[in-house]
Amino acid sequence: MSADGKLLELQGLRTYFYSEEGEARAVDGVDYTLMKGETLGVVGESGCGKSVTALSVIGLIPSPPGKVVGGKVWFKGRNLLELSEKEMQEIRGNEISMIFQEPMTALNPVYTIGNQIIETVRLHQGLGKEEARQRAIEMLDLVHIPNPEARIDEYPHQLSGGMRQRVMIAMAMSCDPDLLIADEPTTALDVTVQAQILELIGDLQSRTDMSVLLITHDLGVIAETANHVAVMYAGKVVEYATAVDLFAKPRHPYTIGLFRSLPDFAAPGERLQAIPGIVPSAFRFPSGCRFRTRCPLASEQCAREEPPLVPVEDSGEGHTLACHFPEEALGL
């Protein structure tokens, strides 16, 4: 841990994919920071690079076709991109764990859930068979799976979607990680089950002082769980702030557009203010600012120069923004 309380810091991370169509710049210079014990919400629409960023952190980019081509990932004082595969294996599962959107595809259907948790703890913590089984039962109990002594011998298909996600969380938590990466952990779940899972993650976090990197497209989930938020668009972070600052006074035209698209904020009968157009392809990003093709403030400068992510002067501590027109954005 660095002395300033930062657990994870990304600097200029770039991950590209190569195909016949050319080079897809899925992640193209991402900077964000996650403090110890906090939750960082990463929000953006499909294809903005939020998941690829997380997979790059944990070293799970399939190569080929993908490759981390630049930047630094500082985790507890080490740059993860410089570690060997063997060193990364030590970190994965022990210090950094990850859960995914679709727990059915992330669990192996031919092994019992007990087997899968036991494998994880034996591998990482060197426990014996019996001890590992006891530990697995404890973990299932921790994530509130009723009757864990019996459930441990069930197969994934015998469980509901919410229960499977609890098993994934139990596996992820079994080695007491410092960082939990949760990639759309509740997107496939019903809203009442989502509430249970978010409550569970929050509860575990307060007990263990774990940090959570929460990737989601749901601004409601972000508002309820995140301390800081990074808004991504077309492979870049366009705005970063505390959740309170971001929701009170979003400054990037894209962030503002996202909020205005939400039916939650529209009066009955009022039209939603949709962002026009569609997200550009990662093979052909526009020059300069990538949002300019959909932005109401776009000018000739936006086509020429890419705006850097810089502090916003008249907002809270640590609020950064990549836009040439921070003042004008206030009037949107």
Add this chain to the structure above:
Amino acid sequence: MSKAAFEAGASSVDLTIEDPLLEVRDLKKYFPIRKGVFARHVGDVKAVDGISFRVRRNETLSLVGESGCGKTTAGRTLLRLLAPTGGSALYRPIPNGPQVDLFELSNAKMRGFRSDLQIIFQDPFASLNPRMPVSMIIGEALRVHGLARGAELEDRVSQLLERVGLRAEARNRFPHEFSGGQRQRIGIARALALNPRFIVCDEAVSALDVSIQAQIINLLKDLQEEFNLSFLFIAHDLSVVKYLSDRIAVMYLGRIVETGTTQDIFERAAHPYTQALLSAVPRPDPTLAKDRIVLQGDVPSPMNPPSGCHFRTRCPLAEDRCAETYPDYVRLSATHSAACHLIQPET
């Protein structure tokens, strides 16, 4: 439910609606469970177990609920994409005109009404034939129903594409060349092609990103206005439902547990399930207090629903009597009713 009980108001219909476009009474859809080599009928999954509602002309009624509550099955059975097990669907295309029961029609007669009753699906990737160009996808129904051919057909397809915000040139392209939002526009154009009166929107915006979702919601509202459409909007996203609906029916395990106007549901929800569902929705405001009712457990299997009130196993208020009988509807107002033993009727 008997006709008398209906008239007495012990139902989930909105009593203020006269001359509805569509009146659904006691709709049931069971799927048989078969076992053994002889496929013996051993039971039923009661996916939809007797639901009743009315839909006005030019309004949006939303069916909401979690996975497995039967909302999608209800929409599909209504259009006879699935064969109904019971109930009736009284359709009256002309105000105060003659009424037909869609469930009583022969397949041939039903075909005559199909142009009136359309559906838009959730997954714009799965619901468009990947081998057909857009002009065929949209024009097929016009051709089948003999409504247009040749140059007229081509014109109509171009018009429809432009109406849903695509360029007419898109006609010659194939579904894979479009983004998710654009594909959903194609699905909407296809539904509009036959000048329908009633469209089932089955999770029509659920798979879309929020900025695109807003575009499609706006489009649906505009089209409703322009063509006098009634929507049965099937969805699980309550903020979208709140924004789009005139009235809402909340389903749980095959039945409607509460129904009312959008205000009734969002401001005066009476059923404990509706209250929990609403409070579970994460709200995009970090300064709000989290006074959430977190339900325990999962939705039980519709193969084997709990006795009495189906919700009792997760209900924070359940009492002994809830396990004994399924509660009748309690009328809270002319527009608002809920099925719960613990609710006091309107005084």
